[in-house]
Amino acid sequence: MSVKAxxxxxxxxxxxxxxxxxxxGQKVELIKKGDMPAxxxxxxxxxxxVRKAQATESMREKVVRTFLLSKGKVTENATLAEVKEWATTEEREQLDALQQQLVTELHLLKRQNELNQQLIEESLRFVNLSLDLMVPHQEDISYKRPNERDDQPYDTGHSLFDSKA
Structure with missing residues (x-):
């Protein structure tokens, strides 16, 4: 294995x-539009x-481990810093640049996912509020006689149905 791999x-x-x-980034517009199929x-x-990224990362770990083993260095969790010890100056600069690009992409992805999560939470709050406004509450649908007070018990001993009927 080489640094090129x-x-x-x-x-x-x-x-x-x-x-x-x-x-x-595309999720934002789809969430705003409410386009669930898309x-x-x-x-x-x-x-x-994500599965492709996991497989590639697994392969990267394996290649780094193999590269370090070929140099006589045995480590369980091989890092890019250990590879840089064995790389030429040009390779080291290239590895530094690639590492920085990857870190930048990861930070951007993390930030975008946090924003998407907030957007989804706001959408859910809106849906719940809309449902609360459309569904009547128990106190809204229970009727009382005009002279009846709120502190009186509901069970007055009278049946709602006429048993003689």
Missing amino acids: ITELLEALITIHHELNKAA LEELVRAEAKL
Whole structure:
């Protein structure tokens, strides 16, 4: 394994996370419009991207571990910093740039997902408020005689039905 294989996997991760960012941005308009079928389709596509990102990250970890083993360094949780120790100056600069791009994409994705979550919570509050306004409350539908007070018990011993009928 070489540093080139690691950089290719990092580039693939950046591309995947960029696609996830685009999908997260598209969710905003779909949530605002209330277009549930399109939102469901987007979420399914997003789930595929997440699985692809997980597989690529797993492959990256494996390649980094193999690279470090080939250099005689045995570590359980291999990091990019350990790879940089064995890389040339040019490779190190490229790894630094790719690492920064990936971190930027991850921060953007995290921020967009937080905004989407807030938007969904606001939408749910609006739906609940609308339902509360449309559904009558118990005190709104219980009728009393005009001379009846609120503190009187409801059970007066009289039946609502005429048993002689």
